[in-house]
Amino acid sequence: MTPLVLFRAGLLLILASVISSNTLARPSPFKFNQIEYDLTVTIDPVKRTIEGVSMITVERPRELQLILGAAYEVTQAEFNDGPLGQGREQAGQPHIWNIPFHFRQQIQFLIRWHGVLDTLDTSLDHHQTLGKPVTVSGADGSFLPDGANWYPRIAGELAKYKVKIELPSGYKGLVAGRLVEESDTEEGYRALFEFSQPAEGIDLMAGPYVIETQTFHNIKQKPVQLRTYFHPEIRELAADYLDAVKQYLARYEAQIGEYAYSEFSVVSSPTPTGFGMPTLTYLGIDVLKLPFIRHTSLGHEVLHNWWGNGIxxxxxxxxxxxxxxxxxxxxxxxxxxxxxxxxxxxxxxxxxxxxxxxxxxxxxxxxxxxxxxxxxxxxxxxxxxxxxxxxxxxxxxxxxxxxxxxxxxxxxxxxxxxxxxxxxxxxxxxxxxxxxxxxxxRSGAPDIAIAAAASNAVDSGYELTLTLTQSESAYQLQVPVVVETGQGPVSQRLELQQTQQTFTLKLAGKPQAVLLDPDVRLFRRLAPQEAPPILRDVMVHPATRTLILSNHEDFRQLASALAEKLQRRTPELLADDQALTAAPTVIIGLQADVERWLEAQSLPGIPQAIAAKGNAQVWTVARPDGATLAVVSVADAAALEALLRPLPHYGRQSYLAFDGRQVIEKGIWPMQVQRTTVE
The missing domain is CATH 1.10.390.10 (Neutral Protease Domain 2)
Known part of the structure; x- marks a missing residue:
């Protein structure tokens, strides 16, 4: 063995012993800024008020910055050396305290603050919630995302924490971590959570929750407390979700290693959110009602406790x-x-x-x-x-x-x-x-094509000469190809490292055709015939236009709203007499108007797959110039309004039929694999 191979082999033996014993290494101690938060937070969800007191301890401090969001008023701010001040010159600015390097072994900050949370808006969709990291509160629930800087924190640093939550009677709340103690009386709800490993931040959730519990014993037979914090209207879903969590924990422990925490909770949100935090996931009520979520999104969020919230x-x-x-x-x-x-x-x-x-x-x-x-x-x-x-x-x-x-x-x-x-x-x-x-x-992806394919008969069978090309600058690729021969298909992987490269393959049967990556195992830019039009073509293209086939103001407003949700920007509308450009276009109209318009444009009518199905049909058409046309044909304004929420979630489809909000038919136009006949 070479020294490099010996070195790697030694590391592999060490690593194998670590994995086989299932002993998980702990991170080495931080040299500086070992941080711990000790917070007490009192929230009135209906009044939308928050009061907090925070003790922040920093071991081996170096230069650091302490921040608190602009929405809060500070009533006390001190540290070892005395008052900190407000950290801002005027209201509406965030509180920022720049702390110089200290030679002490430890410093502590004490900050008291209060404020009013934003009003909970249950009409927001997931994208809007992602783009708006603000604290919200209402009778149906409260969500305080870490990104809103709702508590005093050291910028850019991991920290351990303890959080005591105080809520009015009828509400329950949590943060990521271990539930240390809990009480629920007529005077109110109290809970203490701690997170004993360095964490990225603190998200807080509260609501009129009903809590159900089960216990899971992990790969080392340690108990893991499982909970659902569900709104009363979905409490009957709790048992199924807890059972599903057990299955995912067992699955990923077997694949990766021991679950790192002592609990996991599924928490319902009054908005259609989908977030994963250490020890919990926060999902919208309507999302949790969907029967497939337990088999898809839930597993994704559980797995984040290894990838993203564990490492x-x-x-x-x-x-x-x-x-x-x-x-x-x-x-x-x-x-x-x-x-x-x-x-x-x-x-x-x-x-x-x-x-x-x-x-x-x-x-x-x-x-x-x-x-x-x-x-x-x-x-x-x-x-x-x-x-x-x-x-x-x-x-x-x-x-x-x-x-x-x-x-x-x-x-x-x-x-x-x-x-x-x-x-x-x-x-x-x-x-x-x-x-x-x-x-x-690198951004982008390689364009790969078969430039030539020819064969000759040889004594042992046939010899295929195959030339592949790829775009500049060349990637190092293992390109899968399938050669169709008189004796059946033959699969090969070709090491393509140049912009043009010729390969010679020995075959027993006479080659008839070559297929390029028919199983789609390589990330690449699809050729035009491989990329059937889908709704996402009009959703992500920055130049997409919208044509509304109606003069009725109410219908036009609904159509504009749908176009805006599809494109996530104010739509650019075409006039009725304006010719189509080379840009992708969304056509929205009543069924009779859509049929007349398509006929006038010499374009094909409604696809047979969705004809006469439901009260709304949506499909894509590849125009001769290559631009995608997305057609939305509805029976009436009510059918159009019903599409506002569901349709933006189906960008990967080529055609759909809706009955109200319900999808009753969907599909993707077939892909045409790159296939070259052998000369």
Whole structure:
């Protein structure tokens, strides 16, 4: 063995012993700024008031910044050396205290504050909630996201914490962590939570909850307390959700390692949210009612307790946790259903990516969190495909060892992409620098095509000469091809490293045609015939126009609202007599008006798959110039209004039929695989 191989082999033996004993390494002690918060928070959800007192202890302090949001008034602010002051010059500004370097072993801050929370708006959708990190409160619930700076905190630092929550009678609340004590009396509800590992922040939820509990014994037979904090109208769902959580915990402990916490809770939200925090997930009431959520989204949020909330991504180099969670949850569930279901999800990822326009893409190193559809396509889908390709390259066994090693050595640590690369290099003994560099640091994707395919008869059978091309600058790729021969299909992986490269294959049967990546195992830019039009084409394109086939003001307002929800911006409307441009276009109208317009434009009518189904039909058409047309045909204004909430969630579909809000038919136009006849 070379010294490098010996070094890697030694590390692999050490790592294997760590994994096999299931002993999880603890993060090394911080040298500076070991921080602990001790908060008491009193909230009146109906009056929307909050009062708090916070003791912040910092061991080995260095220069730091203490912040509190602009919505709050400070009544006391002190630290070791005396008063801190208000931290701002006038109302409406955030409180910011810049603390210079200290030579002491410990400093403490005491801050008392109060304020009024924003009014809970249950009409907001998930995207609007994501884009609006503010504290909200009302009779149906309160949500105080960490990003709103609702408590005094040290900027940019992990911290342990204890939080005591005080609420009026009839309400219950929680933060991530271990429930230490709890009381519920006529005087009110009190609960104390602690998080004993360095955490990224504190999110607080409260509501008129009914709590149900079960116990799960983890892989080491330690008890894990499971709870549902559900609004009364969905309390009957509690048992099914608790049973599902048990299954996910067992699944991911077997795949990765011991669950890191002593509890897990499913918490209902009055808005259609979907958040995952350490030890809990916060999901909208209407979301929780959907029967498929227990089999899809719930598992995704449970898995985040390993990736994202158990090991923290280093946002300075990109957030890898969403892609890995998508791969091991959403994608894995499809792959377990069937090979075809897995292929369809991978095709969906590539089809979504094909809808992006120049400037909407970004390298994975630039992705931090989902803010719009384009960011999800990169940060979730492309990253998930990266892990799929990595598993293909390393094999399932090595890939899983890498995941187990990552969990064993990086738990509760801020972890960049480079640490994932190192771990997979250790377990596999391979250099993965080219792989990670090209998929993380570059935006876009390679365009791959078959330039030529010819064969000759030889003594042992046939010789196929195959030329592949890819776009500048060249990626290092393992390109799957399938050769159709007289004796059946033959699969090959070709090492494509140049913009044009010729390969010679020996075959027993006469080659008839070559298919390029028919199983969609490579992240690439689809050729036009491979990318059937979908609704996302008009949803993410910045130049999409909207044509409303009606002069009735009420109908036009509803149509404009739908277009705005689809595009997440004020729609650009075309006049009735205005010709279509080369940009994607949304057509919205009553069924008779839509039929007349399509006929006048010499475009095909409603697809047979959804004709006469429901009271609203939506479909895409690929125009001769390549632009996508999305047609929304409705029976009446009520049918149009019913589409406002559900339709934006179906961007991956080519056609749908609705009966009110209910989808009764959906599908994607078939993909045409790149197929080249052999000369």
């Amino acid at each position: 923290y991504p280093d946002y300075r180099s990109g957030n890898w946790s969403e892609g890995l969670t998508t791969f091991m949850a959403d994608y894995a569930y499809q792959e377990e259903q069937s090979e075809e279901a897995g292929r369809e999800m991978r095709l969906g990822w590539l089809r979504d990516f094909a809808a992006l326009q120049p400037g909407q893409d970004q390298p994975l190193t630039a992705f931090t969190s989902r803010t719009h559809d384009a960011s999800k396509i990169v940060g979730y889908n492309k990253a998930a495909m990266l892990f799929f390709m990595l598993r293909d390259q390393l094999g399932s066994t090595m890939f899983q060892r890498g995941l187990q090693g990552l969990w064993a050595t990086h738990r509760f640590k801020i972890t960049p992409w480079s640490d994932l690369q190192k771990m997979f290099e250790i377990v596999s003994g391979q250099s993965l620098q080219p792989f990670f560099s090209q998929w993380l640091e």
